[in-house]
Amino acid sequence: MKNLAIQVKGLQKSYKQHQVLKGVNFEVEQGSIFALLGSNGAGKTTAVKILTTLLKPDSGTIKVNGFDVTSNPDHVRQAISLTGQFAAVDEILTGRENLIMIAKLRYLKNPRQVAEDLLKRFGLTEAADRKASTYSGGMRRRLDIALSLVGTPQIVFLDEPTTGLDPEARLEVWKMVKELAAGGTTIFLTTQYLEEAEQLADRIAILHEGRIIANGTLAELKKLFPQAKVEYVEKQPSLEDIFLAIIGKKEAM
Amino acid sequence: METIKKHFFSDLGVMLGRSMRHISRSLDTIITVCITPIAMMLLFVYVFGGAIQTGTENYVNYLLPGILLIAIASGISYTAYRLFLDKQRGIIERFHSMPISRSAVLWGHVLTSVVSNVISVIVIIIVALIMGFRSSSGVLPWLAVAGILVLFTLALTWVAAIAGLTAKSVEGASAFSYPLIFLPFISSAFVPTESMPTVVRVFAENQPVTSIVEAIRALLSGQLVGNDIWVALAWCIGIMVVAYIFAMKAYKKRM
Numbered sequence: 001m002k003n004l005a006i007q008v009k010g011l012q013k014s015y016k017q018h019q020v021l022k023g024v025n026f027e028v029e030q031g032s033i034f035a036l037l038g039s040n041g042a043g044k045t046t047a048v049k050i051l052t053t054l055l056k057p058d059s060g061t062i063k064v065n066g067f068d069v070t071s072n073p074d075h076v077r078q079a080i081s082l083t084g085q086f087a088a089v090d091e092i093l094t095g096r097e098n099l100i101m102i103a104k105l106r107y108l109k110n111p112r113q114v115a116e117d118l119l120k121r122f123g124l125t126e127a128a129d130r131k132a133s134t135y136s137g138g139m140r141r142r143l144d145i146a147l148s149l150v151g152t153p154q155i156v157f158l159d160e161p162t163t164g165l166d167p168e169a170r171l172e173v174w175k176m177v178k179e180l181a182a183g184g185t186t187i188f189l190t191t192q193y194l195e196e197a198e199q200l201a202d203r204i205a206i207l208h209e210g211r212i213i214a215n216g217t218l219a220e221l222k223k224l225f226p227q228a229k230v231e232y233v234e235k236q237p238s239l240e241d242i243f244l245a246i247i248g249k250k251e252a253m
Numbered sequence: 254m255e256t257i258k259k260h261f262f263s264d265l266g267v268m269l270g271r272s273m274r275h276i277s278r279s280l281d282t283i284i285t286v287c288i289t290p291i292a293m294m295l296l297f298v299y300v301f302g303g304a305i306q307t308g309t310e311n312y313v314n315y316l317l318p319g320i321l322l323i324a325i326a327s328g329i330s331y332t333a334y335r336l337f338l339d340k341q342r343g344i345i346e347r348f349h350s351m352p353i354s355r356s357a358v359l360w361g362h363v364l365t366s367v368v369s370n371v372i373s374v375i376v377i378i379i380v381a382l383i384m385g386f387r388s389s390s391g392v393l394p395w396l397a398v399a400g401i402l403v404l405f406t407l408a409l410t411w412v413a414a415i416a417g418l419t420a421k422s423v424e425g426a427s428a429f430s431y432p433l434i435f436l437p438f439i440s441s442a443f444v445p446t447e448s449m450p451t452v453v454r455v456f457a458e459n460q461p462v463t464s465i466v467e468a469i470r471a472l473l474s475g476q477l478v479g480n481d482i483w484v485a486l487a488w489c490i491g492i493m494v495v496a497y498i499f500a501m502k503a504y505k506k507r508m
Contacts, residue, residue, distance in 0.1 A: 049346075053349075053350060054350060074259075074352055077352040081350065082347060082350040086342065086343050087343075088343035088344045089344075090271065090344060091342070092278055092279070101270075104263075104267045105264060105348070105353050106351065106352075107263070131278075
């Protein structure tokens with residue numbers, strides 16, 4: 001039997017009159033990367049907030065790490081961490097202080113050592129004693145994800161982890177996500193970038209107007225479309241390819 | 254199933270440490286909550302003081318209680334500001350998705366407010382002593398003064414919590430405190446109410462600041478306190494309870 005990290009059955013949620021989630025079902029296997037894909041306003045963030053115990057569902061059974069999010073939120077919180085849409089770091093504290101604070105809140109034995117290790121792992125050692133408000137967008141996101149990994153949670157939620165990042169920083173985040181998954185962590189991410197889901201996810205679910213309209217591996221989703229025709233098209237580099245090539249050259253010099 | 258042990262006081266300590274760092278790194282906060290009341294005290298004592306007839310010889314003695322209340326009222330506006338930023342920047346969501354005591358997040362702000370206001374009150378009293386403030390009161394009256402000031406701080410802090418949790422903008426989160434800072438001016442904090450026109454006087458004599466100021470003044474000068482202290486306590490506790498209920502409601506509704 002496969003082990004499920006997340007089970008969602010019949011999830012519904014409304015804000016006043018407006019129904020955001022209209023019966024959402026999906027499962028996430030332990031140790032996999034699951035991407036919830038959808039346009040702005042599709043209800044992705046609402047789903048994440050319910051899974052991370054920040055919001056209560058109107059109806060449905062939602063289990064995270066085997067625990068019900070409504071009746072057993074504390075057990076859920078022990079197994080998860082959340083990186084929200086906007087980097088939720090304390091800007092007035094330094095990177096190191098941010099990490100030590102979270103380590104203390106997770107009652108870890110040696111907060112300073114935990115902070116030191118994560119700073120090193122995320123390439124923030126040099127900036128460790130600067131206020132987070134002086135960090136670039138990419139550094140802030142790295143710190144944000146580092147904060148989420150304090151105490152090595154089994155399931156990591158990343159809500160639009162690359163929105164607002166430049167291409168380089170985005171690649172960095174992708175690399176981190178892949179490394180995490182390789183270490184056995186279950187990853188639940190939301191994104192509006194198709195390419196991101198394609199690059200990272202073992203399974204992709206498409207959330208549209210409050211329902212999951214497609215769910216499967218990339219190969220399975222591709223089969224939903226008519227057979228690919230073979231056409232010869234001259235491949236133009238995208239602006240992103242060009243940008244990254246130039247930047248890469250510069251750094252090599 | 255085993256229940257998860259929560260560490261309210263340990264979490265509270267972390268939250269307190271965090272907010273106190275915020276204060277010590279914000280020059281703006283220190284200027285507003287400490288330097289401005291001191292400047293006001295200098296202004297009233299050395300510029301206006303000569304023209305004000307209070308019936309007491311020592312105007313610093315007369316003025317100090319009102320200055321302390323102004324300092325606390327401007328201090329708590331920063332509590333609203335910090336709470337608002339935590340909410341807006343998603344850091345509360347991070348805390349709430351962790352297995353910590355949720356109420357420790359809010360109580361951390363409340364405790365920070367009390368600690369930081371105690372510090373600014375002490376600094377202002379030291380400056381007042383240098384300016385000639387004298388009190389012959391013993392330990393008990395001073396403890397009573399400390400108690401009233403802490404209660405006043407708590408009452409206003411919970412008002413600030415409502416503002417911080419429900420505001421839509423940073424301006425909104427701190428603007429609510431302006432009337433609070435202004436209230437001491439329409440009271441007996443700076444001048445006796447006898448000289449005011451009837452309408453203003455009726456307001457001044459029946460608003461909370463006057464009874465609190467009168468109670469503190471009496472305690473510090475060793476006079477009979479009378480009814481003022483009970484009226485002052487009733488105001489502080491009343492405001493605190495009502496504001497606490499609404500603040501908790503706002504806190505739980507959001508999360």
